[in-house]
Amino acid sequence: MCNELNFQLLGNNTFVIYDVNKDDEGLYYCNVSNKYGINRSTNKLQVYKPTYFVKIPTPKRLTLEAGQTTELFCQAISDPRLSIDYRWTINGERINNSETFQILKDRLRIVAARGRHSGIIDCAAVTDVDVKLASMQLIVKDVPANPEVDTPMCSERKAIIRFKKSNDHADTIRKYIIEVMTDFRKGFWERVVEETNISKHLYEVDVTLTPWVNYTFRVVAENSHGRSDAKVGSDVEDVAQTVKCSTRPSFPYTNPSGVWAEGNEPDNLIIYWNPMDKYYWNAPNLQYLIRYKLNEPHAPWTEFLVEDALANHTIIREQPTFREYLVQVRAVNAIGLSIVEPESVKGYSGEDIPTLTPNNLRVDQVRNFTSVSFSWEEVDPKSANGKFEGYEIEYWKDSGRKYKITVPPGVHNKTITVFSANSNYTAVIRTKNKHHVSHESNSVRFEMPEGIPSKVHGLRVISVGASSLLIQWEKPRVPNGVIRGYFLSFENDKNETEETYVVHKRTYYLHEKCSSDTLYKVGVWAETSAGEGPKLLRTVRTWPAGSPDTPVFEVFNVTKNSMIVRWIPSNSSVWKMPGSSFSVNYSVEGSNDYIESQRVYLPDTLIALENLQESTRYSLVGVAKDGNEMTKTDDPLPITTLSKINMSEMQKENLRSIVWFIAILIVVCIAMMTIFLTCCCEERKGRRYGVHRKEREIRNPVESEEERKFLEYQYGYKS
Numbered sequence: 001m002c003n004e005l006n007f008q009l010l011g012n013n014t015f016v017i018y019d020v021n022k023d024d025e026g027l028y029y030c031n032v033s034n035k036y037g038i039n040r041s042t043n044k045l046q047v048y049k050p051t052y053f054v055k056i057p058t059p060k061r062l063t064l065e066a067g068q069t070t071e072l073f074c075q076a077i078s079d080p081r082l083s084i085d086y087r088w089t090i091n092g093e094r095i096n097n098s099e100t101f102q103i104l105k106d107r108l109r110i111v112a113a114r115g116r117h118s119g120i121i122d123c124a125a126v127t128d129v130d131v132k133l134a135s136m137q138l139i140v141k142d143v144p145a146n147p148e149v150d151t152p153m154c155s156e157r158k159a160i161i162r163f164k165k166s167n168d169h170a171d172t173i174r175k176y177i178i179e180v181m182t183d184f185r186k187g188f189w190e191r192v193v194e195e196t197n198i199s200k201h202l203y204e205v206d207v208t209l210t211p212w213v214n215y216t217f218r219v220v221a222e223n224s225h226g227r228s229d230a231k232v233g234s235d236v237e238d239v240a241q242t243v244k245c246s247t248r249p250s251f252p253y254t255n256p257s258g259v260w261a262e263g264n265e266p267d268n269l270i271i272y273w274n275p276m277d278k279y280y281w282n283a284p285n286l287q288y289l290i291r292y293k294l295n296e297p298h299a300p301w302t303e304f305l306v307e308d309a310l311a312n313h314t315i316i317r318e319q320p321t322f323r324e325y326l327v328q329v330r331a332v333n334a335i336g337l338s339i340v341e342p343e344s345v346k347g348y349s350g351e352d353i354p355t356l357t358p359n360n361l362r363v364d365q366v367r368n369f370t371s372v373s374f375s376w377e378e379v380d381p382k383s384a385n386g387k388f389e390g391y392e393i394e395y396w397k398d399s400g401r402k403y404k405i406t407v408p409p410g411v412h413n414k415t416i417t418v419f420s421a422n423s424n425y426t427a428v429i430r431t432k433n434k435h436h437v438s439h440e441s442n443s444v445r446f447e448m449p450e451g452i453p454s455k456v457h458g459l460r461v462i463s464v465g466a467s468s469l470l471i472q473w474e475k476p477r478v479p480n481g482v483i484r485g486y487f488l489s490f491e492n493d494k495n496e497t498e499e500t501y502v503v504h505k506r507t508y509y510l511h512e513k514c515s516s517d518t519l520y521k522v523g524v525w526a527e528t529s530a531g532e533g534p535k536l537l538r539t540v541r542t543w544p545a546g547s548p549d550t551p552v553f554e555v556f557n558v559t560k561n562s563m564i565v566r567w568i569p570s571n572s573s574v575w576k577m578p579g580s581s582f583s584v585n586y587s588v589e590g591s592n593d594y595i596e597s598q599r600v601y602l603p604d605t606l607i608a609l610e611n612l613q614e615s616t617r618y619s620l621v622g623v624a625k626d627g628n629e630m631t632k633t634d635d636p637l638p639i640t641t642l643s644k645i646n647m648s649e650m651q652k653e654n655l656r657s658i659v660w661f662i663a664i665l666i667v668v669c670i671a672m673m674t675i676f677l678t679c680c681c682e683e684r685k686g687r688r689y690g691v692h693r694k695e696r697e698i699r700n701p702v703e704s705e706e707e708r709k710f711l712e713y714q715y716g717y718k719s
Helices: 644-687 690-699 705-715
Strands: 007-009 015-017 026-034 037-045 052-055 061-065 070-073 075-077 085-090 101-103 107-110 119-126 131-141 158-164 175-182 190-195 202-208 214-223 242-246 268-272 287-294 302-306 313-317 324-332 345-348 359-366 372-377 390-397 402-407 413-416 424-432 444-447 457-463 469-474 485-492 497-503 508-511 519-528 536-541 553-556 563-567 581-588 606-609 617-626 629-632 637-640
Touching: 052 131, 085 101, 158 214, 175 202, 190 202, 268 287, 268 324, 268 345, 359 424, 359 444, 372 424, 390 413, 402 413, 457 519, 457 536, 469 485, 469 519, 485 508, 497 508, 553 617, 553 637, 563 617, 581 606
Parallel strands: 061 131
Antiparallel strands: 007 015, 026 037, 052 075, 070 107, 085 119, 101 107, 119 131, 158 202, 175 190, 175 214, 214 242, 268 313, 287 302, 287 324, 324 345, 359 372, 372 413, 390 402, 390 424, 424 444, 457 469, 469 508, 485 497, 485 519, 519 536, 553 563, 563 606, 581 617, 617 629, 617 637
């Protein structure tokens, strides 16, 4: 039974129920009666629970970068007696399953979103009774959409391109680019206009055209993400719109560029130009009208056609040597001559060898050990038989490489500064044009004096003790003459300087008059007869006062009555305090009568001990000395000389080795001779048969005169 508070019977007999709820569910009867009787109508009222969302697409405004993937959730609950149908739309259009949009049970997956997928996305939960709607806004930042281009207005010289502002896809457009492609350059788009005013909604751009071309235009928008025609992966849905224009043939508007003329032989003239791009032909059958004449009063023009449109030069023969010409190259097509007059360009026919050679080449002065001044008599420039470019001096050292230097016209003397000291030279001179030189002049011979040497090389200064310095160096890389000797200077920290001199054969010096623990500046420089070279300096500090290190030495080449002792003053390149000299005290083992050997001074390190007793054990004590300080080895080194028996065994062993070596050499020589003789016999055998004679002559010629004589001598072979 209805609650009387929530229903009403209106005057037109309409029954209204307010705030319908579950309790209002049931059968409702409407009874109608009159004097003839009663009629009843029955209506059933069913009340369903309203549908509601438990998940809606979030957030309300979602921004993505192009190519990103996202998921939008949507789930609703309805009355148990009803089923729900989910419907997704974007900007009011139904979304169906595709590569980009994947509709799942409770969500919409958007894969690799692009700018065109931006808009209002709705999720509608639809039942037989009600519809629930949830919305969100998707923004995809991407390259702009391609502008919409209208049909162009085309004339013979101009096209008017109209287009509309495009969607910027959430990234402000920077500019619009109008590009063109022609049938002559298919696949190549050329930028012709840029429009940077992005405030307008409609655009109109003029593009200049040329005759006899089929044009294709497109308009591209660009923002910070890129150009609107950019493709991502397999995306081909948003293709740039193109429009076309075609123009009729006409006369050429231009002539070939890069025209120049020059002969490469004494009797020809070659005219060069850059072939015209087909875009500028303006009609089919392009040719080049060549005109030329001597650049002299009353000289007539000569002209002819070059029919190859790809040609870039033509050769005109039987012309006088090196004469000035005026040349023109004009474009001609099927319609006619170009509408502009060609430019006249100067050029010259080919050059020949100059007829005159400079006379009286002489050496005026040898200025120093690298510089020599030359002079000669000038020639008439007209004798150059070409563009007179001056003179070419050629010079060379005896049995050396030749060098050339060019002297400009109008000069009759030259100083050359690149000679080597203490050397003999020869020089000649020739007249020079652009491509040829004359015969050489008289030759002059001259001798360069010695010069001062360059600095010494590889200077090393080593402190070997408290009072000694070892100086070593290499000869100058550029001696500029004969090195006579070397100067050495020693300056201590008190500015006291000492100098000495060594002859050219020595490249070392041992200075034993130093103060201990003192900083020295050591200089070394070379000398020739021309003077002293630059000084090379090194600084070093002597060791504090003290005795030298215990000497280290080794013994080798021991025989029955001699041995060699080698002093080892340093460990590779590491020097400590070995002292300046070394000697050996030696005696027969068990005896205290030591004999002192000769003393060696750095850089020498070898001592020969001779007149020893056969098969005797000796004790050796090394002695290092620096100034008055001396250090001996702690323990004597025992060494036994060889006996005659030992020597005999060694000699036998050496003899065996020599015999084996000689035997191997003989075997190798016999094998090589056998191979050589076999090859010679095969050669001779092949030559006996005439049927193969021609082939043999081609395949196996006698390699040299020496081989022919050898075969004739050994086997009687004659070619």
